[in-house]
Every structure is written in C-alpha cells, then in structure tokens.
Amino acid sequence: MIFGTGILKGLFVTLKNFVTSYFRKPDNGGIFTVQYPEERDKAIEAFRNFPFLAYDGTPDKVRCVACGICERECPPKCIHIVMEIDPLGKPARRPSVFEIDHGLCMNCGMCEDVCPFDSIYMDHAFEVTAADRGKELVRPKEALLKSNDYFLKIRPGTATLVDQKRRAAEEKKKLSRAATLPPQGPVS
C-alpha cells in the first residue's frame, strides 16, 4: 500500500533546495553556475591546455634548440619540428618550423615533462577555435611563441622556479667560461 509520504518528502527536499539556493554561498549549496562569457571562474595555476613555446625578451630569442625530444616523446605525435640551417650550412640550434596539431594534442603535458631546455610549457588559453581543422588547427611557431612574462603571469609558481634555475645555470656557465676560455670571447 502506497501512501506517498516518500514523494511528499522528496518534493519538500527539492523545494528546500530551490529556495535556499538563492541565499546560500556557491560552495555550500547555492547557485554555482558561472555565466561564462561575462563571468569567469578563477584561474587555476596548474591548469593545462595546449602547450606554448617560451621565449626570453624578444620572439627571436627562443629557448627551444630544436632537439626534437618533445617531438619524439609526444604520445600522439602531434609536434613537427624542422631545425633551422644557418648560412654556413650548419644546424642553427633553433627551429625554423615548429608546429603543433591542436586536433591531435591531448593536453597530456608530456612535452613539458621531457623538455630539457625549459622551453615548452602548458598554456592556460582554452579559447582556441578554428573553422578548418586541416589547416588552422595546426598551429605554427608564431602562434605558439609566448613571452616569459606571459608565463610568469599565468603560472607564477612554476615560472619563478624555472627562472631561478636558469639564472643559476647561467651564472655557473659564465664562471666556468671565464676560467677556461681565453679573452677573445665565446665561439659558439
């Protein structure tokens, strides 16, 4: 025999939730939806989306040396790198082509983990769209390059650590260079 008390109780719960959702805090049972284009959620530092390439100062000072480690380790193989060749025909240790296919990239962060030159990092920009997935989604180097200041802005924790590490390495290099090289300056 059904009396329907459970149903009345259920309706009471939904009514209570409906009314109190207007008064409670969002993390405590209140309205928690964010009206997206106008409002935004707070940025989370660890958030990872497609990778970007960090440069120091001006975009021609790329940190990437086109070693190709990330290209090889990327699980879906969505990175394409071509080493720049300088006028003497030697590898210039800079990429002339650096493309990431956003249609393939799965935001895993492997490239960031393996890069030995602190060059590739996961970005926060998620509003990347394209009308054509064949061409536009393959992002060229120009679209991927972002300054270190940008990196410091979106991920202050990681970026500061990386900066400290790089500065320390540079100091060490300077010291050892001054000790070993004759005064005519660095060759490479």
Place this chain on the structure above:
Amino acid sequence: MTNTKDLEGSQMLEINFGPQHPSTHGVFRMKVFLEGEKICALDPVMGYLHRNHELIAENLPYAATMAYTDRLDYFNSMANNFGYALAVEKLAGFEVPERAAYIRVIMAELARIVNHLMLIGFLLNDLGAFFTPVLYAFREREKIMDLFEEVSGSRMMCNYFRFGGVKRDLTAENLTFIKRIVSKLPAFLEEFEALLTKNEILCMRCQNVGVLPADLAVNAGITGPVLRASGVNYDIRKVDEYGLYDRFHFKIPLGQKGDVYDRYYVRILEIRESLKILEQALSQIPQGEVLNKKTLPFLKMPRNFKPATGEAYGRIESPKGELGYYLVSDGTPQPWRYHVRAPSLINLTVLEEMCLGQKVADAIIILGSIDIVLGETDR
C-alpha cells in the same frame, strides 16, 4: 546466452537500443527481443568506441601510457592511473614514498565518491527523475573536480600519478579543501537519501528487479559493487591491501538480494565508507617526498626506462570493480604485451541473465545499475 540469430524472423519484436540512445550511457547497443513488454533475449553489442588502447600502449614508452589510461574510464581517471602505476611499480620494483602513498589513497577515494555520485544521479535519470538528482550530485562532484584540477591540471583527464609517486604535492590549502569536502558531504548524503532511499517509486521500480544471484555473479567473474550487492564479500582493497589500505579501518557494505535497489544502496554506503577512509588518511598524512628519486630520470627520459624481462599484474578496486593492468616486458622501452582487465566489460556479460523476463523499461535501469563506461568497455 541465447543465440539471437535463431530468433531473427520469429514473431517476436526486435528492437535496437542505441548505439545513439541516451539511456545506454554512451555508444552501446542492445539488441532486444520482446514478447509484448517482456524481454525474451538480449544481445549486447560493443565496440563502437574501440580506440586501440592496448596496441597504442605497446608502441609507447611506459611513462606515456599513463595519459592514455585516463581515457579508459573517463569518470575516474585517478583510479585508472593508480592501477597502471601499481603494475609498472610491480614490474620494476619501485618504492612509493609514504606521503605519495597517502595522496594516492585520498585521490582514489575521492574518485570513488565522484563515480558513485554520478552513477546514482544517472540511475535516477534512467528511472525518470529527470536531472534534479543528477544536478544535486553534480553540485557536490564539482567541488572534487575543482580539487582535481588544482592538483593535476585537468578536471577529468588527470594524468596525475607517476610510477614511484605522484606528479605534484598537495598544498596545505588543498588538504583543508579536502577536509571541508569530507565534512560537508555527509549532510548532503542525508538529504540525498531523504529524497531517494525510502521513496515509494524508487522502491517499486528497483526492488526485485534485475536480480543477480551470488553464484552466477561469482561464476561470471563480476566484481565491484555489483558483486557486493549480491552479498559476496570481495573487495580488492581488503584482499590485496595494495597501497596503504591495510592501515585504514573501513567496512565492506554488502547487499542481500542483488537487485537494482541493493546495487543503489551499496553505493551510498560505500560513499560513507570512503569518507571514513578519507578522514583517517587526512589525519595521518605525513610530510615528505611525493616522488621516488629513482624514477625521476625515467620520467625525463622515458625511453631509458627498460624494465627487466618479466610480467606483472597490478590491480585495484576501481569504483566499478576489479581494474587490472597486465604488462609483459621484454627488456625494451615498450611493453611487449599490455592488457587491461576492464570491470565494465566483464560486468556487462550478465546483462542478459538479469534482464530476461523483465520489462523493457527495467532493462534500462538494470544497465544503469551495472555502471558501465564505454571508454573502458570498448577500449
């Protein structure tokens, strides 16, 4: 299993549920033969979401597969990571630092809570309680998702575990946040249960529907809450005591009849037990390293990681059942063989037995109560 080929051309009504059907929780197809409203035969068709998971992993270094395991059961990638990490650690003999082991347990239990909340919500959807309970569950889930994003960088594709530890340490704020979640959730569960557990409609729809006898469940290799709802006390957290589960006190909730209602209620009770584990873990968690120093070079240079020839099977109690990873190494950077024992797939095999003689509408809630995720079923 009835051979549905024999039934084709008979007087019975043959209908297809799916692969594009909201109640099949993904791209799953059920071929159902009906006599009036009664189900006479049911043929599950899987494979629409096959993505070659195992073969991909056999061509990648061990470290890179971690990101792919997220995509198996995309509702609880933390649990998937856990199983894979355990398998690789067994293969190579890596130790896990104490703090990392605690973090792993915390994440796995949070993932279980998320999974069960979602499941109950969607089960109610299947019952016709459209979206109100789901959204209440989502409200709680969202907090845990925020935490996952904060620690791992992604809400659902966490890729957070590494062999020999975890990727990032939990900060003091993270721990306070988890404590808050743990302290708030019981009140929510009370309310959720007031809405559901004694509700007459829920009881009438779920009790004595889709009964799975204990002996059939054991013979078919069913694991997880579906098995425990049939009254079989088998939980890998207790059997294997992997991770740190031997240190925590918690009970294994059991059902009696093995019907849809028991499967629903066992999950509610499991959430409560998970909360107990979380409370203990949060009070005990020590300071220290979160990644074994020995594994760091292998994460930087994945191709240098060449475990000795051998095999390993790592398994965990994922929210859906026994999730196992089988790895065979031949001394090269890639596994020679990699296999996933997906609980969703194996739990699906008794779907027909549970559905025979029931009404069409019951088939949907029975499927919902098994808790499948097609990413894992089809791999």
